[in-house]
Structures are given as structure tokens and as C-alpha cells.
Amino acid sequence: MRTRPFGTTGIELPCIGLGTWQVFDVGPDGVPGATAVVDALLGDGGRVVDSSPMYGRAEAVLSGARGDRRDDVFVATKVWTADLAEGDRQIGRQLDWYGGRIDLEQIHNLVAWREHLDRLEARRDDGEVAYIGATHYAASAFGELEEVMRTGRLDAIQVPYNPVEREVEARLLPLAQDLGLGVLAMRPVGSGTLFPGPPAEELAGLGGSSWAEALLRWCLADERITVHPCDQRRRAHAVERGGRRPAAARRGRTGAPRGARRPLVPLKARYSTRLRATSMLPRVAIE
Known part of the structure; x- marks a missing residue:
């Protein structure tokens, strides 16, 4: 799988990763399936897995699914609380689950970011955290993210x-490039709102065999994107599904955080306009 520099950290990461929102929030019966997903990721040359305390049981399930392959996985998780003591407990559990180290600890949705930065830097100095990041899903918060x-x-x-x-194209991606920051892209398929896609014949020339793959290629055509941790079900089964809308999205479970806005674009216009935009970008090999 193609790799890209992770900002100016000196390391490179595979450009396709795994997101664990909802997919890994399962009980004991779901652990074998989660393990199979991790197996598929690693078998395809992937490494990056993204999680958060917000995702229910996902962090613990990921720990079991990775087994003894800690060195093969780049764990990107998050601290998500305004309570600093609870933040310490969240990170403590993560250290227990992931072999005493976290590759990328992110401040989820900028919650108490000033206070968490001090603590994360101390943990980095102690060798518990390798890299520090920050996330947000809403364009209305991008001004604050820019401040961070x-x-x-x-x-x-x-x-x-x-x-x-x-929206990130206007200021955040150029700033990330100027500052030498790695960029993880969430929601490459719009949390399911971009499904179902256009007919198969309209995908000709995009270099992909499905709408899901076309969207992944669209995202990765911007070299400033280091990796996007997508829903592995969509990635692994995109060809088999023929670009059909995932079952979770059909049931209304889009995977977006509560309060996330949905694109208000008419269905027909959404695909004709976006397909033209996609076709103008260079193809990217994601194998």
C-alpha cells in the first residue's frame, strides 16, 4: 500500500487506515469479526487504526483484535473529556490496552484542549505518547482548530x-502544510450520506470499480492528506457491494457524531457535480 510522510515527524504511514466508530463498539460475540477486520487491514499493508473513548467499547475491542501484533499497528486514539482526572483515566486505560504506548493521542473535538496539551506533552516526554493531535468534525470549529x-x-x-x-481546503490544509502537520481525513464517504452513488457506467475513467473507491481516490488525490481511517466495511467490500449504500446507513446510522451536519445537496446534483469534480483530479494508486 502506498505510504505518505506523516507531517515532519520523519515517519511514513500507509494512506488507508481503519476507523472504529460503531464498527468496533461490539460485545464479546463481535470480537472475532473485529479481529478479521484488523487481519484484513494488516494483510493489505495498512497500519493506522483510529479510535476514541467516545466510541464505546471500540478501544477495548481493538486491543483484543490486535492480539500480539502491537508493533504492526499505529494506534491513533483520543482523549475526550473536560475533566482532567477522567482524561488521565482514559489515557491510563489506553496505555494498558496498547502495550504502554500510544502512537498518536488526539484531543477529541478540541474539548479542554489547552489543559490537555500540557498533560499530553508531559506524557510525550515520558515516552507514553509519541505524537499529539487535535480533531474536530464541524466547520464552525475550524477557527479554533486553526488557533491550536x-x-x-x-x-x-x-x-x-x-x-x-x-471547507478544509480554504485554510486548514494550507496551514497544515506550512506547519508540517500530518492530516488524517475523516468521513471520506460523508458518513454514508454520499451513498448510493452514481450508476456504474458513470464511474468509468475514475480508476475505481465502485463509488466508494472513487471517493477514496478523490480524497487521496490531495497529497496533503496523510491517511484517512475509513470504515473498513466500506473499503474491504466496496467492490462486492457495487457501491450500494451500507446497511448501517440504510437504517439511518450514518456514523456521524451527534450534531454533525448532513450535506444539504439534492441527490441528482450531488452526484453530477461531485463526479465532475472527482474526474478532474489525478488518480491515485491506493493498492
Whole structure:
């Protein structure tokens, strides 16, 4: 799988990762399935897995699914609380689950970011955290995210990026490039709102065999994107599904955080306009 530099950290990461929102929030019966997903990721040359305390049991399930392959996985998780003591407990559990180290600890949705930065830097000095990041899903918070980026204390950001959520192109992606930050792109398929896609014949020339793959290629055509941790079900089964809308999205479970806005684009216009935009971008090999 193709790799890209992770900002100016000196390491490279595979450009396709795994997101655990909802997919890994399962009981004991779901652990074998989660293990199979991790197996598929690693078998394809992937490494990056993204999680959060917000995702219910996902962090613990990921710990079991990775087994003894800790060195093969780049764990990107988050601290998500305004209570600093609870933040310490969250990170403590993560250290127990992930072999005493966290590759990328992100401040989820900028909650108490000033206070958490001090604590994360101390943990980095102690060798518990390798890199520090910050995330937000809403364009209305990008001004504050820019403020955090300009502190010079981050190694990476995680933001939404897909053909209907392009706000990051205006300021955040150029700033991340200037500051040498890695960029993780969330919601490459719009949390399911971009499904179902256009007919198969309209995909000709995009270099993909499904709408899901076309969207992944669209995202990765911007070299400033280091990696996007997508829903592995969509990635692994995109060809088999023929671009059909995932079952979770059909049931109304889009995977977006509560309060996340949905793109208000008419269905027909959404695909004709975005398909033209996609076709103008260079193809990217994701194998």
C-alpha cells in the first residue's frame, strides 16, 4: 500500500487506515469479526487504526483484535473529556490496552484542549505518547482548530474531507502544510450520506470499480492528506457491494457524531457535480 510522510515527524504511514466508530463498539460475540477486520487491514499493508473513548467499547475491542501484533499497528486514539482526572483515566486505560504506548493521542473535538496539551506533552516526554493531535468534525470549529495549530504544539490534525465537505481546503490544509502537520481525513464517504452513488457506467475513467473507491481516490488525490481511517466495511467490500449504500446507513446510522451536519445537496446534483469534480483530479494508486 502506498505510504505518505506523516507531517515532519520523519515517519511514513500507509494512506488507508481503519476507523472504529460503531464498527468496533461490539460485545464479546463481535470480537472475532473485529479481529478479521484488523487481519484484513494488516494483510493489505495498512497500519493506522483510529479510535476514541467516545466510541464505546471500540478501544477495548481493538486491543483484543490486535492480539500480539502491537508493533504492526499505529494506534491513533483520543482523549475526550473536560475533566482532567477522567482524561488521565482514559489515557491510563489506553496505555494498558496498547502495550504502554500510544502512537498518536488526539484531543477529541478540541474539548479542554489547552489543559490537555500540557498533560499530553508531559506524557510525550515520558515516552507514553509519541505524537499529539487535535480533531474536530464541524466547520464552525475550524477557527479554533486553526488557533491550536498555530501554537506549534501539534503533530497532526484530523478533519472531515470529502466532495461535499471541502471547507478544509480554504485554510486548514494550507496551514497544515506550512506547519508540517500530518492530516488524517475523516468521513471520506460523508458518513454514508454520499451513498448510493452514481450508476456504474458513470464511474468509468475514475480508476475505481465502485463509488466508494472513487471517493477514496478523490480524497487521496490531495497529497496533503496523510491517511484517512475509513470504515473498513466500506473499503474491504466496496467492490462486492457495487457501491450500494451500507446497511448501517440504510437504517439511518450514518456514523456521524451527534450534531454533525448532513450535506444539504439534492441527490441528482450531488452526484453530477461531485463526479465532475472527482474526474478532474489525478488518480491515485491506493493498492
